[in-house]
Amino acid sequence: MTTESVQEGPGVFPEERRERLMRLVNQHRRLATDELAHMLGASLATVRRDTRALEREGKIRRTHGGVMSVGTAVEDAPDEEPLFSEKRRANLEEKKRIAAVAAELVPDYSTVIIDSGTTALALAQRLAGRPLMLITMDLKVAEAAARGPTEVWLLGGRVRNGLFSLVGAWADGMLRGIHADIFFLSADAIDAEAVTNSTVDEAELKKVALARAKKRVAIADHTKFNHRKLVSVCTLDAIDVLVTDEPARALVAPYESRFAQILYA
Template sequence: MFIFRSMRVEMDEKCSQAPSEFARRGGRQAPSGIGHNAVKQTRIQSIKAYIVASRTVTLEQICEKFQISKSTLRRDLEEIIADGDIRKSYGVLTAQPAAQQRPFEERYVANAAAKRRIAERAAQLVSDNDIIFIDSGSTTMYMPDYLQDRSNITIITNNLEVIRRAYPFRNIMVITISGILNRDLDSFAGASAVSVLAGYNINRAFMATAGIARDFSITNSFVAETDLKKMAMARSQRRVLLADAAKFGVLSLCTYCRMEEIDTLVTDRDPPAEYLIRLREAGKELVVCPPAPHPGT
């Protein structure tokens, strides 16, 4: 069953129009099973991540790295550069600056109003006595602000800003995860952090992302956090992804899960049609929290 909660009743109309709209844009439905197309999409995802990590690579380097022929790579190139975050010029592929992650301070202020709405709506999913994991992110960090009226909440987190925001509230117990402090991320990560998290049972994990790729991969930009995110997903009974609309169609360095692995997506605007279709087919919950209408509109 597909559940859609929004201040606007548009879902039925959008879903009925979505396949034709998607087709007119020249898009391709992501594969639902294992086969040739699934292998191709996985290869393209890996190649794009390699380019983002390396920033600039030659076609020959890609062929050697992934053990593919030049003809295979030529067939893949259209999809590799389709999003505009990677450009090709004279046999060289270059990741554009937008494909690189920004420091936490810069992400803190970008689209802040939408991120606060998303965090507030996600906090409504928390029940009394819940044990929750709050991921490191510029949207998830706002969640403690909206948990003041809940009883006996336990937050497990690796993010300094989450800890700071939860500190004044006596109703919240905070469990911090050990590890190495990354000042660009305002968070702790590393093998010890993963080991500590593995010992906890979690009711809900509230996850962040740097981008939701066209093949429905949930991605992040920092390798050090990837294993921690995977562990949080594995230890949680339910998984909630917080992502503003700017994250759709964005590929970042590492994939930590697929969209089918989350239970609820909370965002500020209706996702593109292909994402709506995928969520509906997987029976996932979509929560949209648009800005309040201006008075008189």
């Protein structure tokens, strides 16, 4: 998926913009509304009007927080990023077990960066109420962690609609000024070569977080292994600890020696 944008001038007609929108949706099969707005150089309100009009004409399908090409189902688009509501329902018990093991790696009074995503959310729920400074680029993670003595800092930036993560120059700038004890990295995919992500903006922010933490912990369930997404985040030897679920053991076996430590939940 690309974050390339086309700045829309005052002379662009709605028909021209909608034609370009349709081409993008057909090319990528699935896009979040905010990503479409960025690509088109148009406002979110304009893109929403256009997608409603195109759906009425039967040319695209609207979903919660995004759009899909006609005839594309979620399972038919494995290289595209599912929305938060879809991710949250998947492998919930595995994510809870991973979160329980990951939480044991965090001493009280630590400064912790938690990535975006539903496994990260499960971890935030586990850490909530402990005496920690917790920094995140995810609205849902921040909401879950803001309990009792847990001090939560939410990075600024552009919200990815339907996903609730924050990206962009503001988030990047804030993160570069932070010194953290531990960063919990969520992964869209992991294979023998690298941890990869679906979007450029999120991948770049993850790279900054990796550089700002003393300890780097990847959290991922078994469905994330032996796949590759668009953008490389880091090589496997950049990870200090991988926390995953028991079904991942056989999947990771061919390259488990590339990780410094693996904990199975």
